[in-house]
Amino acid sequence: xxxxxxxxxxxxxxxPTPAHFRFEEVEVPAPxxxxxxxxxxxxxxDPYMRGRMSAAQSYAAPVEINGVMExxxxxxxxxxxxxxxxxxxxxxxHSGWQSFALSDGSGLVKLDNWPxxxxxxxxxxxxxxxxxxxxxxxxxxxxxxxxxxxAAASGAVGSAVGQIARLKGARAVGIAGGPEKCAIVRDxxxxxxxxxxxxxxxxxxxxxxxxxxxxxYFENVGGKVWDGVVPxxxxxxxxxxxxxxxxxxxxxxxxxxxxxPLIARDILRKSLTIRGFIQREFVAQKPQFLAEMSQxxxxxxxxxxxDVVEGLRNAPDAFIGLLDGKNVGKLVIKVS
Amino acid sequence: xxxxxxxxxxxxxxxPTPAHFRFEEVEVPAPxxxxxxxxxxxxxxDPYMRGRMSAAQSYAAPVEINGVMExxxxxxxxxxxxxxxxxxxxxxxHSGWQSFALSDGSGLVKLDNWPxxxxxxxxxxxxxxxxxxxxxxxxxxxxxxxxxxxAAASGAVGSAVGQIARLKGARAVGIAGGPEKCAIVRDxxxxxxxxxxxxxxxxxxxxxxxxxxxxxYFENVGGKVWDGVVPxxxxxxxxxxxxxxxxxxxxxxxxxxxxxPLIARDILRKSLTIRGFIQREFVAQKPQFLAEMSQxxxxxxxxxxxDVVEGLRNAPDAFIGLLDGKNVGKLVIKVS
Numbered sequence: 096x097x098x099x100x101x102x103x104x105x106x107x108x109x110x111p112t113p114a115h116f117r118f119e120e121v122e123v124p125a126p127x128x129x130x131x132x133x134x135x136x137x138x139x140x141d142p143y144m145r146g147r148m149s150a151a152q153s154y155a156a157p158v159e160i161n162g163v164m165e166x167x168x169x170x171x172x173x174x175x176x177x178x179x180x181x182x183x184x185x186x187x188x189h190s191g192w193q194s195f196a197l198s199d200g201s202g203l204v205k206l207d208n209w210p211x212x213x214x215x216x217x218x219x220x221x222x223x224x225x226x227x228x229x230x231x232x233x234x235x236x237x238x239x240x241x242x243x244x245x246a247a248a249s250g251a252v253g254s255a256v257g258q259i260a261r262l263k264g265a266r267a268v269g270i271a272g273g274p275e276k277c278a279i280v281r282d283x284x285x286x287x288x289x290x291x292x293x294x295x296x297x298x299x300x301x302x303x304x305x306x307x308x309x310x311x312y313f314e315n316v317g318g319k320v321w322d323g324v325v326p327x328x329x330x331x332x333x334x335x336x337x338x339x340x341x342x343x344x345x346x347x348x349x350x351x352x353x354x355x356p357l358i359a360r361d362i363l364r365k366s367l368t369i370r371g372f373i374q375r376e377f378v379a380q381k382p383q384f385l386a387e388m389s390q391x392x393x394x395x396x397x398x399x400x401x402d403v404v405e406g407l408r409n410a411p412d413a414f415i416g417l418l419d420g421k422n423v424g425k426l427v428i429k430v431s
Numbered sequence: 432x433x434x435x436x437x438x439x440x441x442x443x444x445x446x447p448t449p450a451h452f453r454f455e456e457v458e459v460p461a462p463x464x465x466x467x468x469x470x471x472x473x474x475x476x477d478p479y480m481r482g483r484m485s486a487a488q489s490y491a492a493p494v495e496i497n498g499v500m501e502x503x504x505x506x507x508x509x510x511x512x513x514x515x516x517x518x519x520x521x522x523x524x525h526s527g528w529q530s531f532a533l534s535d536g537s538g539l540v541k542l543d544n545w546p547x548x549x550x551x552x553x554x555x556x557x558x559x560x561x562x563x564x565x566x567x568x569x570x571x572x573x574x575x576x577x578x579x580x581x582a583a584a585s586g587a588v589g590s591a592v593g594q595i596a597r598l599k600g601a602r603a604v605g606i607a608g609g610p611e612k613c614a615i616v617r618d619x620x621x622x623x624x625x626x627x628x629x630x631x632x633x634x635x636x637x638x639x640x641x642x643x644x645x646x647x648y649f650e651n652v653g654g655k656v657w658d659g660v661v662p663x664x665x666x667x668x669x670x671x672x673x674x675x676x677x678x679x680x681x682x683x684x685x686x687x688x689x690x691x692p693l694i695a696r697d698i699l700r701k702s703l704t705i706r707g708f709i710q711r712e713f714v715a716q717k718p719q720f721l722a723e724m725s726q727x728x729x730x731x732x733x734x735x736x737x738d739v740v741e742g743l744r745n746a747p748d749a750f751i752g753l754l755d756g757k758n759v760g761k762l763v764i765k766v767s
Contacts, residue, residue, distance in 0.1 A: 153700050154666070317695055330490070331712075336699050342692050351687015355694055356678050359653055362707040363672050364489050369705045371698040376667075 096123040099407050100193035103158045107148055110344040110418070115148065116164070116411040123195045126176045131203075133170035133188055133196045138407065138428040139217035140166065140414045141251075142315075145343040154373055164192035164410075167222060168430075169206065169213050185209070187216050192410055194430050210389045212401075218251050218425030219399035220388055222374060226337050227255035228384045229377035231313060232263075234335035234370045239264035241310035244301075244327075246320045248286060249276040249400075251425035252337065256313045257286045258397045265311070268304055270320055272420050279423055284398060298323040308332075317341045325358065328365055336371040344418060400424025432459040435743050436529030439494045443484055446680040446754070451484065452500070452747040459531045467516045467539075469506035469524055469532045474743065474764040475553035476502065476750045477587075481679040490709055500528035500746075503558060504766075505542065505549050521545070523552050528746055530766050546725045548737075554587050554761030555735035556724055558710060562673050563591035564720045565713035567649060568599075570671035570706045575600035577646035580637075580663075582656045584622060585612040587735075587761035588673065592649045593622045594733045601647070604640055606656055608756050615759055620734055634659040644668075653677045661694065664701055672707040680754060736760025 097120045104117040126132045147158045147165050158165050168191070172184040177200045180186070187204040190196035206216055218224060237243050243260035247253040248269025257267035257280070269280040269289040280289040288304035290297060301323045308329035314321065318341030328334075361367060391397035402422040404413045410428045417426050433456045440453040462468045483494045483501050494501050504527070508520040513536045516522070523540040526532035542552055554560060573579050579596035583589040584605025593603035593616070605616040605625040616625040624640035626633060637659045644665035650657065654677030664670075697703060727733035738758040740749045746764045753762050 154702070317692065321695075336695065339692075339695055339699055342696070345692065347693075349687070349689040349692045351685070351689055353685040353687055353689050354691040355689070356653065356675075356681065356685045357683075358691055359657075359672065359675055360678070362705060363675055364707070366490070366707045366709060366712065367705075368707075369698060369703075371700070371702045371704075373702060376702065 096195070097121070098123045098193055098195040100163050100191075101407060101410055102161050102163055102192075103148060105160065106150060107344075109346045111145070111148060111411075111415055113411045113415070118408055124197055126174050126197055128176050130197050130199050131172050131177045131180045132174040133168075133186070133190055133198055134173045135168045135170045135188075135190055135194050135196065135430040136185075137169040137214045137217055138166050138192055138410065138430050139168065139221070140410065140417055140426045140428060141223070142338055142340045142343060142417065144414065145340075145418060165189070166191050167217050168196075169216050170196070180205075185213055187221070192407065192428075194407055211392060214401055214403065214425075214427050214429075215392075215399070217427055218401055219255060219392065219397065220385065223251035223425060224255050224388055224399075225377075225381060225384050226374040227252045227313075228259060228388065229374050229380055230335035230337050230372055231256050231259055231311070233377055233380070234368075234372060235260075235311040235313060235333050237263050237265035237311050241265045242268060242305050242307055243311040243313065244268045244270065244305065244309050244324060245313040246270040246292070246316035247340065247420075248280045248284070248289065249423045250315075251399075252315055253313070254280070254284045254399065254424065255397065258284055258391075260311070261285065261287070262391065262396060268301075268309075270301070270316075276423055279400070283400070292320050292323070298326075302327055311335075313337070315340065322354075325361060328361065328367060330365045332365065332367050334367065334369045336369060337373070340418065340420075402426045403429050405429050432531070433457070434459045434529055434531040436499050436527075437743065437746055438497050438499055438528075439484060441496065442486060443680075445682045447481070447484060447747075447751055449747045449751070454744055460533055462510050462512045462533055464512050466533050466535050467508050467513045468510040469504075469522070469526055469534055470509045471504045471506045471526055471530050471532065471766040472521075473505040473550045473553055474502050474528060474746065474766050475504065475557070476746065476753055476762045476764060477559070478674055478676045478679060478753065480750065481676075481754060501525070502527050503553050504532075505552050506532070516541075521549055523557070528743065528764075530743055547728060550737055550739065550761075550763050551728075551735070553763055554737055555591060555728065555733065556721060559587035559761060560591050560724055560735075561713075561717060561720050562710040563588045563649075564595060564724065565710050565716055566671035566673050566708055567592050567595055567647070569713055569716070570704075570708060571596075571647040571649060571669050573599050573601035573647050577601045578604060578641050578643055579647040579649065580604045580606065580641065580645050580660060581649040582606040582628070582652035583676065583756075584616045584620070584625060585736075585759045586651075588651055589649070590616070590620045590735065590760065591733065594620055594727075596647070597621065597623070598727065598732060604637075604645075606637070606652075612759060615736070619736070628656050628659075634662075638663055647671075650674070651676065658690075661697060664697065664703060666701045668701065668703050670703065670705045672705060673709070676754065676756075738762045739765050741765050
């Protein structure tokens with residue numbers, strides 16, 4: 096049996112290209128005592144992976160050159176020499192961009208009796224959904240009647256943020272790129288309003304749909320969207336920051352003027368809270384998240400979209416497209 | 432009787448000068464039914480007043496042109512036509528830069544049995560002390576063994592922040608301008624370490640005294656000090672923001688490079704919390720603050736300095752000096 100995998104060929108400066116990845120075929124390893132052999136079914140592609148391609152220090156170590164690209168996966172146990180797992184078990188793992196992987200069981204989560212398609216363990220019921228849930232409810236704390244704004248609103252995190260905000264009685268305003276995505280945010284995800292950040296009148300458009308200002312801005316984008324949001328923030332607004340996709344490909348030269356002094360002034364004058372986070376810090380809330388979110392999905396209160404791309408070979412292009420804002424909903428690779 | 436007062440003559444662009452203020456003498460008004468006439472004993476001078484001199488929107492309305500400059504005061508009731516106040520009562524009021532004022536009693540706080548000099552109601556036991564206490568304990572949440580850094584450490588707020596941090600088991604690192612102030616921060620206020628922000632090696636000096644990074648940065652300054660602090664912040668660091676004195680006189684042209692994208696990146700990577708605040712939002716904690724702080728002062732656990740300037744006429748120069756970083760401790764004007 097052949098293990099197809101994608102490794103990091105070199106570190107990109109700026110926007111990655113297919114040349115930064117390398118497709119390889121190697122032999123599938125045999126499990127040792129205490130190990131399982133996993134066949135990967137689905138691979139999650141997420142913006143944070145851009146950070147792992149760079150050598151810069153972050154909350155996680157970078158992927159090594161020639162190392163398998165990192166990523167969350169849903170897999171099936173193909174062979175087991177581990178007492179805790181049986182052949183056929185479906186598990187959540189962090190096996191990366193490959194079709195087979197060994198595991199000693201640490202970090203594996205069994206997906207027995209999963210309430211819906213198993214790919215959702217990488218999306219609305221997985222890391223992105225939990226990022227939306229924990230960040231919005233713990234940091235954003237939307238109250239009835241407040242206005243919650245989220246960018247990348249057609250994406251895996253953003254679409255969940257807006258729908259959860261509405262379930263808590265808040266008004267959800269989405270920001271998305273282009274009329275197609277905007278229509279999905281409004282019609283499919285049921286946001287109260289949506290604004291196209293590609294419009295030349297973006298800042299005015301956003302102000303028009305936020306007549307009472309913004310109480311929660313869920314930041315996963317950065318860049319120009321931020322500039323449109325800041326003037327509309329109300330006193331005591333909360334800003335959970337889970338991503339900055341617009342600047343992940345930046346090479347680090349940021350021209351002036353320096354925006355920080357005026358942002359700092361607003362932080363002070365408006366008693367703003369800006370709080371970066373990674374969902375795993377809220378892991379204690381995960382069981383409640385799974386219970387609530389499953390229910391919301393079952394009842395139709397929360398909808399989700401998956402953008403399923405067939406074949407591991409297509410992962411680099413799909414990932415580059417994700418950074419370019421090309422997809423709608425949770426991007427997953429169907430590996431096998 | 433003559434009421435001496437200082438009004439805002441014009442709005443400064445940049446650094447205020449004495450010409451932006453006007454000294455006036457008018458008749459002392461007579462109290463109507465339900466009013467008291469106050470004789471001001473002490474006037475508090477605080478950096479926030481620079482904001483009130485500008486027309487820009489903030490958390491409070493600007494002082495009107497030809498209006499009496501705003502400010503906290505300690506006063507004595509000279510005449511009373513209000514059932515709640517007797518002649519001779521000492522009260523905390525917000526009477527501004529003048530020697531007499533009328534009040535209908537709203538907002539007055541009696542300072543009966545005040546545990547120490549009444550001027551402290553404007554300093555260590557007043558707004559600045561409470562700013563330190565509430566911001567540090569509620570937002571900063573210093574834990575045993577953590578490192579707390581505060582700028583303007585010889586000032587009214589900063590000196591209290593460091594001492595309270597030590598009482599909570601944290602290491603207190605102060606930043607001050609010049610060797611004299613640094614000596615006071617170390618020897619009189621008992622900080623664990625102090626760094627001179629005027630030193631050309633400031634950033635390295637700060638790193639050297641923060642070998643375990645920074646867990647809480649109490650921001651009341653902004654500017655270059657911030658740039659030295661950010662690289663040292665630990666994951667999950669908390670940053671209460673109560674002031675930005677270094678930029679209050681800025682005319683708003685901030686040259687590049689744009690620092691915000693890298694600050695935003697650090698907020699994300701390090702899961703930072705940045706939180707602007709004004710002490711009055713924590714008013715429910717005031718009784719506990721007064722009880723604890725009085726005890727700390729009585730026992731010598733917290734020390735304070737007051738910089739008492741005689742005469743209302745000297746308020747403009749003293750205030751300009753405050754913005755220039757010229758004084759040590761709480762600046763008050765002895766009005767009468």
